Amino acid sequence: MFHVLMGVLCGGRLQAFVIDPNLGGYTGISGLKRTLPRLPDPHTILTAEQLYWSPSGVATLVAGPIGSAVVGFLYIFAGFDIVASKIASFTIALGLLVAGWYGLHWITYVSVVCSEAVLVGMWFGSHGSALRFLGVNHLFYSLWDYLEETVFGKTNPSDCHELQRHLGVPAETWLALIFLFEALVFMAAIMAGIVVFKKTPEQMYADAAGFLPT
Template identity: 50%
Template sequence: MPPPAIPMLPQPIVELTNSTATTLHYFVSRANITPNSFQTNTVIAACVMFLAILIAWNLPILRDAIAGLKLFTVGVHELCHLAMGLSCGGQVVSICIDPNDGGATHVMGLMRTTPRIPRNPYAMPTFAQTFWSPSAIATLASGYIGSSIVGFLLVFSGFNIVASKACALVLHFGLLVPVLRADHWIAYASIIGCEVLLIGLWFSDHGNALRFYVLFVGVMNLFYVVWDYIDERLFDKRNTSDCAQFSELLGWPTSSWFIFWFVYDSLVFTAAIFAGICVFRRTDDEMYREASKFLPTR
C-alpha cells in the first residue's frame, strides 16, 4: 500500500510563509544586541532600582518619601481596571487609590447571573468560582497587564534622553492627578518633592540624568505585582492584592499567581531592555546633542 499523501499548502500561502521567515531572519541578523557602555549602565541601574524600590516601598520612612510615585503607580494600575471594566459593560461602584493600603476598583455587572456547573461533581467551588465570567477575569488581569505596558514604555524610553524628556512631560501631569485624591500632608509633600526633582533634572544638563528618573518610575510600574503582593503579606493591607483576587476566582494559591505574574513581568522587563538596546543605537555625544535640541533648557 503506498504511503498516504502529505497535504500541501497552497502556493500563495507557502510563498507568504517563506517571505515572512526571510524578513524576520533579516531583521534578527541585522539586530545588534551588544550594549555600549551607556546602555550597560542603564541595565545595571534598572536592576539596582528594583532592589531600591523593594526596600523603599516597605520601610516606614522611605515608603512615605516616595508616596507621590506610589500614588501614580497605583493610579495607573486602577485606571486599567476601570477602563477594562467599563469596556466590558460593567458599572463602577467605587475606586480607591492609597499609597499604603493599595488600590481597589469595584465594578458591578461582570459576574455570571447563573451558576457555573462544576466539571467535578465532588468539587466544592466557592461562590466566586461558581459565578466568575471572562469579563471579570479580563478586568482583573488588565491591572497587571496595563502596569506592565506602562512600565515597558518607561523602561524602554530610559535608554534615550529625548524619549525620557517626552515621558517626563507625561509624568509631570500624571503626578498632579493624585493631588485631587490626596488627603494627608505626607502625600502632598511627597508629590511636591517628586515634582521638584523632576523639574530640577529637566533643567540640569539638558535632562541628561532625567532618564534615570523615568527608568525608576518604569521599574516601579512594571513590577507592581511584587509591591502589591508583599504589601499584603507584610502589612496586611486593607485592599487585597490582585493575586488574592485571582485565587478567589480561579483557585490556585495566591503565591502561585504571584509567581505567574512575576515571570510575566520579568519577560516584559527583558523585552524592554532588548528593545531599548536595539532601537537606541547612539553614542553618548550623539544622544546629548539630540537632547540639547529637543525642548532646550539653555
Template identity: 30%
Template sequence: MMNAAALASRAVIAASPAIARRGLGVNHTQGVTLGIIAVYVVVIALLWNIPYIRWVLWPFKMLVIAFHEFGHAITACCTGGRVESISLDPHEGGVTHMRGGISAVTLPAGYLGSSFIGALLIFCGFDIVASKIASIVLGVCFLLILWWARKDWLTIVTILAAVGLLVGCWFIDHAEPLRFVVLFIGVMSSLYSVWDICDDLILRKVNSSDASVFAKRYGGSSQCWGVIWSIISFLFMVCGILAGLAAFKQSFAQQEDDSKHTIPTM
C-alpha cells in the same frame, strides 16, 4: 529584472549580519545604562529588606501602587466599567472602587499594568528625548490619580513631589538626569510587581488579593495565577530592556544634542 532581484536579495542577505549586530550589540552608552539598571536592582533589593532604611523607597512605592491602581482603572474604563474612586493607603496599599467592566481583564491589570508601565519606562530610560515624552505621560497619569484618589495629604504630597522631581530634571543639562529618574521609576515599578506577587500570593498566601478573586471566579489557585503573572511581569521587563538596546544607539553626546532640538530646555 531577475538579475536586479537577485542582486537585491544578495544585498539584503549580506546586510543581515550587520543589522543583527546592530540590534544585539551593546555600545558604551548602552553598557552604562545596563550597569545603572543592575545597580538599581541591587539597591532596591537591599533597601527593600533592611529595617528602617527601607522607608527611603516609600515615596516610590506609593507611585508604583498608583500605577497598579491605574492599571485597574484604565482597563475598567476600556471594558465598559466606571471608576468611582482610587484610594492610596498610607500603609502602602491601594484599592480601586469601580462598577462593571470585564473582571477577567481588570483583575490582573493591576499587576500586569504596573509591570507594563515599568517596561515602557525602562525602554524610554535609554534615551533623553524618549524620557522627556515619558515624563509628560507620567505627569498626566499623576494628575489623573490625584483626580481619582482619596484627598489625603500623603497622597497629594507624594505625587506632587514626584511631578516636581520630573519637572526639575528637565532644566539640568538639557534633561540628561531625567532619563535616569525615568529609568529608576521603571525598574522600581517592574520589581515591585514581581516582588508584591511573590510576597503576598506565594510566600504569605494572603487570602484577599486580585489573584484570589480571579481564582474563585475562573478556577485555579491564587498561587498559580501569581506565578504566571510574575513570569509575565519579568518578561515585560526583559522586553523593555531589549527594545531599548535595539532602538537607542546614540551616545550620550548625541542624545544631548537631540534633546537641545526636541522640546528644548535650559
C-alpha cells in the same frame, strides 16, 4: 487606570477608585456577572457566589498587571534616549496629578508634590539624563501591590489575592506568573532599546540639549 478601562469595556460600572497610604490601592467595578462554573477545590467550601467565576472580572483584574507592564516597557524603552525620556516624563507628571486628585490622605498629597518636585529636578543635570531611570517601578508594580497587602498590612487586596478569590488558584502562583511575565517584558524593553537607539553619548546629549534645554 487599566482596571477601570477594562471593567467599563466589559460592561461594568465604576464604584470605587481609592489611593490611600493606609488602605492601599483599590478599584471597585460592579456588574461583572459570574457565568462560568469554577473547578471544585477539595480544601475549600465555596459560597454560592464563588461557585461561578466571571471572565470579564478576571479580564478586569489581569488588565492591571498587563497595563502596568506595557507602560513600564515604554518607559524603560524610552530610557535609552534622553529626548524620549523627557517626553515620557510629561505622562508621569500627569499620572501623579491624577493620583493626587483621587488621594484620600494628606500623605498622598505631600508625596505627589514631592514627586513632582523631584521630577522637575531631574530635568536639570546632563540635559535630563536622570530621567532615563523612571520605568522599572512602573513595570513591577504588581510585585509592590502584593507586598503592600502581605508584608505591610494594607487593607485593600492585591490583584493576586483577588484572582485567587475568583479562580481558586493560590495568590503565590499568580504572583510567580505575573512576575515572570514582567521579567520577560523587562528584557524585551532592554533589547528593543538597544536595537532602536544607537546614538553615541555625544549624539544623545547634543539632541537633548536642543529639545527643551535645561
